[in-house]
Amino acid sequence: MGHKGFSTDSYLKINDGVLYALDDLLTAAVLSTLRGLRDTLLKSNLLSEDGSFYMQRERIAKRICVKKPDTIAKHCKKLSELGLLTMEYKGMPRRAFFNLNDDVYEQFNRKGVEQLRGIDSGLEKSQQDIIETNSQGTTSNPPNGLQRPTKRATSNPPNGHITNLNNNPKEESVLSVHKGGAEPHPKKRPQKVGRCVGLEDLGKAKAVRVAEPAHVTIPKSLEPVVAKWREIGVAHADGTKTLRLGVRAAREVCSGKFFLDKIGYAAKARQYTAEQILRAMGVFDTMRNDPDYQPTNKTFLKRITLADFFYSPFVVNGNGPGGGSLFLQCLRTPAKPVQASNPGMTEFVCRMVRKHSGTDPEPEGAARVANKMMRYWQRRERWLKERGVATPKRLVVTWTEMLNERYGGRWDLGNLLGRGMEEAYETHLGGVQ
DSSP, X not given: OOSOOEEOSSOEEOOHHHHHHHTOHHXXXXXXXXXXXXXXXXXXXXXXXXXXXXXXXXXXXXXXXXSOTHHHHHHHHHHHHTTSEEEEEETTTTEEEEEEOHHHHHHHHHHHHHHXXXXXXXXXXXXXXXXXXXXXXXXXXXXXXXXXXXXXXXXXXXXXXXXXXXXXXXXXXEEEEEESSSOOOTTSOOOBTTOOOSOSOTTTOOOOOOOOOOOOOOOGGGHHHHHHHHHXXXXXXXXXXXXXXXXXXXHHHHHTOGGGGSTTOGGGOSOOOHHHHHHHHHHHHHHHHOTTBSOSOOHHHHTOOHHHHHOBTTOTTSSBTTBBOHHHHHHHXXXXXXXXXXXXXXXXXXXXXXXXXXXXOOHHHHHHHHHHHHHHHHHHHXXXXXXXXXXXXXXXXXXXXXXXXHHTTOOOHHHHTOTTHHHHHHHHHTOOO
């Protein structure tokens, strides 16, 4: 039995123990889909700071072939009541962010596995009884149409070696792995390349046929687009699925079909030219590679593929409720310098750092701190106001007070960005809610 339920673009895997404990196939499918999406985003370092992630109910419904997306809310509510996940609505427009509880998941898994063991405990004994009954008489037919399988006699010579056989002229090459110094049995069917028979240590010999990369046709009008994308630093290898999807997305953008099925983007479904794509890529290049321009944390942009550039469900700052288009954002808005994000907040951070630590912060670092403080304020505004932190500047003041108590005035700008500072600050204010 598996211990992890997950889903990918290729298949959906549901943990049998959790399925039995939930007693609901569709609820288990929703949970496995969310866990698969969480694992995918975790590998790409795209989860929120608290480990949550955003996903549309409509997209979940499509992945598990549910015609009515509204039913997904019912299953999510059930999972929330059982403690398997928590939902929190953030941003404007409000979006549901999911956070999965792995501890509760393991409890459900262990419970289901124990129950399944009880069901399967008598299976082997009943099969053995049938086999023994059949073996007592060779002329009698076994019950329920079952037959005892017969074993084919085999011999294994000592020692192991690999022999190439070309008995079949139609086969380019045949590999047979067997034990013994003698030649393999003449009636033994040779195995094709890539299949190892009787090999104890798979690390000693593997026959692998390497497939040639598939050719990706790039229209002449889009060749500058692909070249520019590679120049930015996101080089998609020739013949890969990533390149094929990116070229197809660029072709549909130019034909006006790309945004037709994107939720909230029907008004943007028109034909765009290669020159417009190149202009948007120029802005994206600045955002991705120039540290003097927003965003200051460029980890997400480093992983954007060509297809994701045109539309990605994980770009939550777009104008569509189901995701965002960096292409449209870059086409509409020029890159913003880091200092232009929160200039007043940046200056206030510099002043507080000079006053309390005696160090002179760098403008770029102060801008990153100011951006981080503003994001934290937007995420925890209600909780902060309940504890007397009424403004973002008051947040900076109380944060520096916490650092003074913690380090006795021997701190610098790096402590404001240090790992675990948010938890320390919330404890300083009186506990985490």
